[in-house]
Amino acid sequence: MTLQAIKYQNNILHILDQLLLPTVSQYIPIKDVNDGWNAINKMQVRGAPAIAIVGCLSLAVELYNKSFDSKNDLLEFITNKLNYLITSRPTAVNMKLATDDLISLGNELSKDSSVTVLDMKMSFIATIEKMLEKDITDNKAIGDYGSKDILSNVSSKGGICVLTHCNTGSLATAGYGTALGVIRSLNSENRLERVYCTETRPYNQGARLTAYELVHDNIPATLIVDSMVAALMSSKKISAVVVGADRVALNGDTANKIGTYQIAVVAKYHGVAFYVAAPFTSIDKNIPSGNKIVIEERSEKEMTYIGECRIAADGISCWNPAFDVTPAELITGIITERGVFKPKELEGQFKL
Numbered sequence: 001m002t003l004q005a006i007k008y009q010n011n012i013l014h015i016l017d018q019l020l021l022p023t024v025s026q027y028i029p030i031k032d033v034n035d036g037w038n039a040i041n042k043m044q045v046r047g048a049p050a051i052a053i054v055g056c057l058s059l060a061v062e063l064y065n066k067s068f069d070s071k072n073d074l075l076e077f078i079t080n081k082l083n084y085l086i087t088s089r090p091t092a093v094n095m096k097l098a099t100d101d102l103i104s105l106g107n108e109l110s111k112d113s114s115v116t117v118l119d120m121k122m123s124f125i126a127t128i129e130k131m132l133e134k135d136i137t138d139n140k141a142i143g144d145y146g147s148k149d150i151l152s153n154v155s156s157k158g159g160i161c162v163l164t165h166c167n168t169g170s171l172a173t174a175g176y177g178t179a180l181g182v183i184r185s186l187n188s189e190n191r192l193e194r195v196y197c198t199e200t201r202p203y204n205q206g207a208r209l210t211a212y213e214l215v216h217d218n219i220p221a222t223l224i225v226d227s228m229v230a231a232l233m234s235s236k237k238i239s240a241v242v243v244g245a246d247r248v249a250l251n252g253d254t255a256n257k258i259g260t261y262q263i264a265v266v267a268k269y270h271g272v273a274f275y276v277a278a279p280f281t282s283i284d285k286n287i288p289s290g291n292k293i294v295i296e297e298r299s300e301k302e303m304t305y306i307g308e309c310r311i312a313a314d315g316i317s318c319w320n321p322a323f324d325v326t327p328a329e330l331i332t333g334i335i336t337e338r339g340v341f342k343p344k345e346l347e348g349q350f351k352l
């Protein structure tokens with residue numbers, strides 16, 4: 001059983017507080033959209049798919065306990081709540097895409113005279129609940145497509161070594177994971193010698209979350225400091241890098257955790273395949289390239305403190321972008337639940 005970032009049953013929602021991992025494993029209740037917004041903004045839950053799922057489930061929980069006089073009132077309520085949830089973190093696209101889908105569902109249902117207010121409310125809740133299962137199904141498909149494509153491009157018949165950055169596993173999704181899903185699939189096929197994970201400063205998603213998942217699943221793994229990537233590639237046989245995504249532009253440019261871009265540059269220099277693993281819920285067909293992606297900047301406290309302990313000189317100014325954009329030319333393949341695409345093939349997927 002992989003770890004669960006999100007626990008939802010009978011309209012009751014809890015999330016694993018990821019700020020406390022790996023030393024404390026504690027679930028906290030999410031009772032409404034305000035709780036959802038705060039948990040996402042503080043990064044008690046994080047990861048592009050998990051942000052959308054928790055955001056929408058926080059709406060489902062609030063909806064369940066409310067009644068509405070008309071379908072227009074209900075549509076206005078969910079529109080306001082969803083547009084508020086989008087403001088919790090700007091870079092990952094999943095919450096925005098979920099909002100667009102739910103609002104278009106709302107417009108459809110409000111025009112259908114055979115649908116009552118209660119039918120409409122329960123239809124929203126059912127649609128949101130389906131996000132959990134679909135995400136896990138998508139991730140398992142991503143895992144299997146990714147494993148197959150990576151192995152088709154290596155000469156060895158034995159286990160391979162891969163590198164990943166940040167956390168893209170069960171703690172960033174509804175379960176199994178995206179890039180970590182590929183690693184789980186490689187491991188279950190007995191084709192993984194070792195995965196190297198970067199600590200991923202300053203929030204340490206790698207050291208605190210990915211390492212936690214890999215140890216929990218008994219997957220052979222080694223933690224490295226972010227600045228060791230070039231040394232790793234020059235001294236060990238790394239067959240591929242697999243990372244996640246927060247927002248993929250139509251041309252394949254990809255916004256992901258800060259540090260991804262420089263790993264892609266080093267991978268290019270060393271001739272190592274560089275894959276992005278992301279469901280279509282992380283692909284933004286409305287932006288042509290990565291320079292349109294808003295990059296979230298977070299508090300300098302995340303850089304200058306570890307817990308309560310200050311680790312940087314008082315008075316130093318800081319720059320803390322949470323993401324960077326890797327240009328499509330550095331990306332070997334984008335692994336999705338529909339298969340693996342070269343960046344230039346992505347646009348065609350939206351013309352089918």
Ligand SMILES: CSC[C@H]1O[C@H](OP(=O)(O)O)[C@H](O)[C@@H]1O
Pocket residue numbers: 046047048049165166167168169172173178179205243244245246256257258322
């Ligand atoms: C499976 S998407 C995970 C994606 O989200 C992470 O960012 P954050 O931890 O700030 O939410 C990181 O970019 C991962 O690749």
